[in-house]
Amino acid sequence: MTVNEIAKVLEELAPLAHAEDFDNVGLLVGDPHMEVKGVLVTLDTLENVVDEAIQKKCNLIVSFHPIIFKGLKRLTGSNYVERVVLKAIVNNIAIYSMHTALDNSKMGVNAKICEVLGLKNPEILIPRAKSIKKLITYAPTADAESIKLALFQAGAGEIGKYSNCSYSLEGIGSFKAGDNANPTVGTIGEVHFEKEAQINVIYSFEKEKAILSALFDAHPYEEVAYEILTLENSNQDLGMGMIGNLDVEMGEKEFLLLVKQRMNASMVRHSQLLDKKVKKVAVLGGSGAFAIGAAKSAGADIYVSADLKYHDFYQAENQLVVADIGHFETEQFTKDLLVDYLTKKIPNFAVSLSESITNPIKYL
Incomplete structure (x- = not known):
């Protein structure tokens, strides 16, 4: 299969047209007509990921985050982005990014979070308007x-x-x-x-x-x-975040500990607990401060996301609990989702799950 043919399979899950306007998705590096020998799926494309692709003889990296986000004016290897792109070009490795196209997919990032947390009957939290x-x-x-x-x-x-x-x-x-x-x-x-x-x-x-x-x-x-x-x-099958229900309601602290355990989070930052039972849960992978209002309007008991600033927690206003578990932690299972998807779609093709550590945040 060529890079283009695999890209078409990925677009069945997450059409690039569904990405946000600010984003940079699709084929970022490489020849679309190149024959693919193997696919390596990763959350981020860093130098160690390119090295892993070389070692595993994969000449296509499917990455959630785009390594090229802003325009490049030169390629001299002066920063990590340029070094990744140069190494990929020198080793004839293509890089394809999905990012917000997959965020907006009903079967994408947030659906995977719902699956991991055991949320039932999930629906889009912020359906895309005028689509x-x-x-x-x-x-x-x-x-x-x-x-x-x-x-x-x-x-x-x-x-x-x-x-x-x-x-x-x-x-x-x-x-x-x-x-x-x-x-x-x-x-x-x-x-x-x-x-x-x-x-x-x-x-x-x-x-x-x-x-x-x-x-x-x-x-x-x-x-x-x-x-x-x-x-x-609004398109109920397209948009940011998801909201679903627990089979059995539980206490707020009990649920947050469950989130920490299932999402492999080192810590959970949260707003004031309200001493209420948790039944309806909203989630949004990655930076999700913009969706706190939508979670409140949807009647969520808890909203799980990442990258919340100090003043974002005030937006809870004692109507729900807002929890930040970390950017990487909310999106880490995305690569498992993509490996499972590609393996089912092209079962006779070599698809590998990256073992490289790409989370830049460490905790004491």
Whole structure:
């Protein structure tokens, strides 16, 4: 398989279009057409990880965090980022990053945290707004079903657990073909009236190119009339953080000790305990101060995240317990998730879990 082919498999889990605007995801180093001999999955791409890839004969590193985040003006090896990139290039190793594309995936980083903590029926904590679009098009009634089928096959009409969703209206369309036109129906220079169906389907924004291509290929008309609207609905299958429930409620301290044990955390920083039972838990891997308000609004008893500053803990306002277990600790199981995913998708391919230690934070 090539780097590109493996990237397409990864994009089925986390489309790059789902990444945040500030992020740098996808293939960061290497030839997309290079044949891959082995894949090494890591949380961070550091020099020791590149050395591990060389030792294990892996020429593709799939990393959660991007080693190149800001623009590089030179490659002289003067800092750890430049040294990693140079070593990868010299050893013909490609580097692919997923980061917030995987953060926003319903089966990504936060789903893995929910799994480790035993949270049931998890849902997206902050669904992505303005990521659902609506296509309205018009076609001869006789061709409507075949056009809808083509749109469905391209990914349109998916709502939660349902697929092939659409809405149609019938009416009369009119047009007059000009001198250089090649009309499928009607006569040049004459107004033609045609029984037509108005077809309405929704889709996730990243599928637009494929859906429009399917529309143009399937539609019989020389000129295809269509409209695209961006909906205000939030996408319940895409977004940051997750919230789920414990099978059996427990005390706050008991739950925090459970978090510390299951997430291999060296310490747990938390806001004032409220002497309440914990049932509903919100989580967000990585830096999560921005989602404290969403956790409160969702009725979470405890919010587990990382990188919280002193004043962030005040936002708990005695409505929930806010807990910081460390950035690495919230995301460490991401590489296990990716190894499991790739092993199932390409079972006859060499996929290795990195053994390199990349957490830069140490505790006394």
